[in-house]
Structures are given as structure tokens and as C-alpha cells.
Amino acid sequence: MAPVTIVEQSVGPPEPNAIRVLVTGFGPFWRYQVNPSWLAVKPLHNTILRVEPSTEPIVPSLHHAHNDHPMAMDDMEAVSQAPLVIHITTLQIPVAYHAVLSTVAGLHSRPPVLPEPEDPAFMIPTPPQNGYDFMFHIGVAGRGPLRIEKIGHKLGYRMKDAEGQYAPVVATPKEIQPEPTETERIELQRMYIGAGIIPVTDIGPPGPSGVLNGEHGDAPHPPVDVTEHQPNRGFGKGFENFADELPTEVDVARLIHSMKESGIESVYSSMDAGHYLCDFLFYGSLAEAKRVASKQEKDKARNTPPKTTPVLFMHCPPQGQPHHSEQVTHAIKHIIGWVCTRNTRP
Structure with a gap:
């Protein structure tokens, strides 16, 4: 499997036939005045990558996603020999459930509708009429390696967001959610320590629903719903027809092999994407990609070019634990190049 080779990187507006990629990071929360995910994402805004094409099968829709005419075999051969032009747009999303819900459908609209950034340095170039060709979401987790998520979850969101709000209730209060898994408990501990909610010296064994107890009790404002009868929280109205777990279409195993x-x-x-804002965004994005693809299938009579946008989520650690933002940015570019030059279906 040939590695991804970026032959040139520059900054500028999208070229007419460029592959269009949207990369999102999260905004501030808890002690992070600048979210580590945004530190890694923001240098890529309006970046143009020229990448050597893969020797593996190419997905025609990624190269002619904005062209109403199918690509002939001769055209495919010519495309495979020329460097691929990839344009990256970045977007910061607040660490709030309502912000994700109000934003994620627009990201997948045809054409996409993105919120206006507060910082004029990150103004959004005109989105592609037929949608982005790849959507890549980045979020911060605890100390450790980069983590590429395979599945997004519909329900099970117990933690408060950065605004102190819970995810929407989608079941009766009498319905009690299962206790968190050991993986979730460990991830909660890493996140709390990394974000400064609980000092390392205060950490004791997990309490109810995974809340970590310390010598001085729980965090001042417990970020986890610890009521006796926890309501089910997550995606409700409008998402009834989607499964409780949605997988990414990207072949994560092959991607990681390429990265190594x-x-x-x-x-x-x-x-396990953590059942917090990262997981919430990942599931919502996967669901909206499927919703749009299904609608396009029904609207074939309107000559709308059908396309399923690959969606992927990666967790990065806090700055320097062990990766620095520059290293995460490098990994993001590699992943974008890999997805855009290979067949993303498993």
C-alpha cells in the first residue's frame, strides 16, 4: 500500500475542480481557552493540497462530484495520473448540544449551509453546490494516542456540555440508562483531568454513573447526570429511523495501516467515541449524510448527482500529551489525502 504523498501545499480559494473537504474542530470548554482540536484544525483553513494519486481503485464521485456527466474510463486514467487538488475549509463548532443540532444538518445540505464564523480570518469560501466530498471532525480526549472512531451513538449522553446543558431527552424519565462501561469510565477520568475539572491528586474511584470522586467530593458542578432515574438523552425527533449505532464508511483499519x-x-x-459532544457530532453527521444520500436516491428523476459524503471522527490528546498540535495537523493532512485518493467504502 503506497503512502500518501503531498507534493505541494498552499493557501487560497477553491479551484473549480478541487475535491472539497470540511474539517471541524471544537470551541473552548472548561479550562481550554483554545480547544486542542481547534489548534490542530485551524492552520488548514483555505489550504490547498496537491496529492499524488493512489494506485488503488479511485472513487469517481470524489473526482467528479460537482460534474453532472459520468466520467469515461479514459478520463479516469488521466485523472489518476495527475496530482489531486484538495481544498480544505475549517469550521469551529461550540461545545454545546444545541449548537451541534442546529449546525450538523446544514453541513450536509445541498448546497451546504455553514454558520458564519466569529473570526473574519476564518470566513467560509462558497460551499460546493453538491456538498463536501469528505467531512472530517476532530475533538479532544484524554492523554494518549490519536484515536480514530468507527461508530457514532444515538443515545446515552449523560454529561453536561460547556454551557451546563444536557442533551435532549428522548425517552421517559422512568427509563434508566445502563451503567457506563469501563471504557467510558476511563475516558471520563482522562477528560476530567485533562480539562482541569478534577485535580489529579483528588482522583478517587468512580462514583455513580462514572463520576470520579476525590478527597473533597465530586466536581463543583457534576458534569454527569447522577439522578436516580436518568432519562435517556441523545437524538430523538427526526432521527427515529436511524439505528442506535452508525458506522463510518471509511475503512479505518486500512487507514491506520497507511498512517503507521x-x-x-x-x-x-x-x-466507543465517548458519549459526549464528540460522539454527538459524529453520530449526527453520519445520520445527516445518510439522510441526504437517501433523498438523492429518491430524487433521481431530478438529475441530482448521487453522492454519499464519507464522514470520519478523530480524537486527539491535549497539547503535548503526547502529541503537539503540529503533529495532529500532519496526521489530519495524511488522513485527508488517504480518504480522497482511495475507495472509502469498507
Whole structure:
């Protein structure tokens, strides 16, 4: 499997036939005045990558996603020999459930509708009429390797967001959610320590629903719903027809193999995105991609070019634990190049 080779990187507006990629990071929360995910994402705004094409099968829709005419075999051969032009747009999303819900559908609209950034340096170039070709979400987790998520979850969101709000209730209060898994408990501990909610010296064994107890009790404002009868929280109205778990279409195993071959060793895959804002955004984005693809299938008579946008989520650690933002940015570019030059279906 040949590694991804970026032959040129520049900054500028999208070229007419460029592959369009949207990369999101999160805004401030808890002690993070600048979210580590945004530190890694923001240098890529309006970046143009020229990437050597893969020797593996190419997905025609990624190269002619904005062209109403199918690509002939001769055209495919010509495309495979020329460097691929990839344009990256970045977007910061607040660490709030309502912000995700009000934003995620627009990201997948045809054409996409993105919120206006507060910082004029990150103004959004005109989105592609037929949607982005790849959507990549980045969020921060605890100390450790990069973690590429395979599955987004519909329900089970017990933690408050950065605004102190819970995810929407989607079941009766009498319905009690299961206790968190050991993986969730460990991830909660890493997140609380990394964000400064609980000092390392105060950490004791997990309490109810995974809340970590310390010598001086729980965090001042417990970020987890610890009521006796916890309501089910997550995606409700409008998402009834979607499964409780949605997988990414990206072949994560092959992607990680490529990353390790290129020298990005500290990375692994995960089946548990954490049941917090990262997981919430990932599931919402996967669901909206499926919703749009289904609608396009029904609207074939309107000559709308059908396309399913690949969606992926990666967790990065806090700055320097162990990766620095520049290393995470490098990994993001590698992943974008890999997805855009290969067949993303498993």
C-alpha cells in the first residue's frame, strides 16, 4: 500500500475542480481557552493540497462530484495520473448540544449551509453546490494516542456540555440508562483531568454513573447526570429511523495501516467515541449524510448527482500529551489525502 504523498501545499480559494473537504474542530470548554482540536484544525483553513494519486481503485464521485456527466474510463486514467487538488475549509463548532443540532444538518445540505464564523480570518469560501466530498471532525480526549472512531451513538449522553446543558431527552424519565462501561469510565477520568475539572491528586474511584470522586467530593458542578432515574438523552425527533449505532464508511483499519507506514505510529481505532459532544457530532453527521444520500436516491428523476459524503471522527490528546498540535495537523493532512485518493467504502 503506497503512502500518501503531498507534493505541494498552499493557501487560497477553491479551484473549480478541487475535491472539497470540511474539517471541524471544537470551541473552548472548561479550562481550554483554545480547544486542542481547534489548534490542530485551524492552520488548514483555505489550504490547498496537491496529492499524488493512489494506485488503488479511485472513487469517481470524489473526482467528479460537482460534474453532472459520468466520467469515461479514459478520463479516469488521466485523472489518476495527475496530482489531486484538495481544498480544505475549517469550521469551529461550540461545545454545546444545541449548537451541534442546529449546525450538523446544514453541513450536509445541498448546497451546504455553514454558520458564519466569529473570526473574519476564518470566513467560509462558497460551499460546493453538491456538498463536501469528505467531512472530517476532530475533538479532544484524554492523554494518549490519536484515536480514530468507527461508530457514532444515538443515545446515552449523560454529561453536561460547556454551557451546563444536557442533551435532549428522548425517552421517559422512568427509563434508566445502563451503567457506563469501563471504557467510558476511563475516558471520563482522562477528560476530567485533562480539562482541569478534577485535580489529579483528588482522583478517587468512580462514583455513580462514572463520576470520579476525590478527597473533597465530586466536581463543583457534576458534569454527569447522577439522578436516580436518568432519562435517556441523545437524538430523538427526526432521527427515529436511524439505528442506535452508525458506522463510518471509511475503512479505518486500512487507514491506520497507511498512517503507521508513513511514520504516524501513535494511533489506534475505537468503537466507543465517548458519549459526549464528540460522539454527538459524529453520530449526527453520519445520520445527516445518510439522510441526504437517501433523498438523492429518491430524487433521481431530478438529475441530482448521487453522492454519499464519507464522514470520519478523530480524537486527539491535549497539547503535548503526547502529541503537539503540529503533529495532529500532519496526521489530519495524511488522513485527508488517504480518504480522497482511495475507495472509502469498507
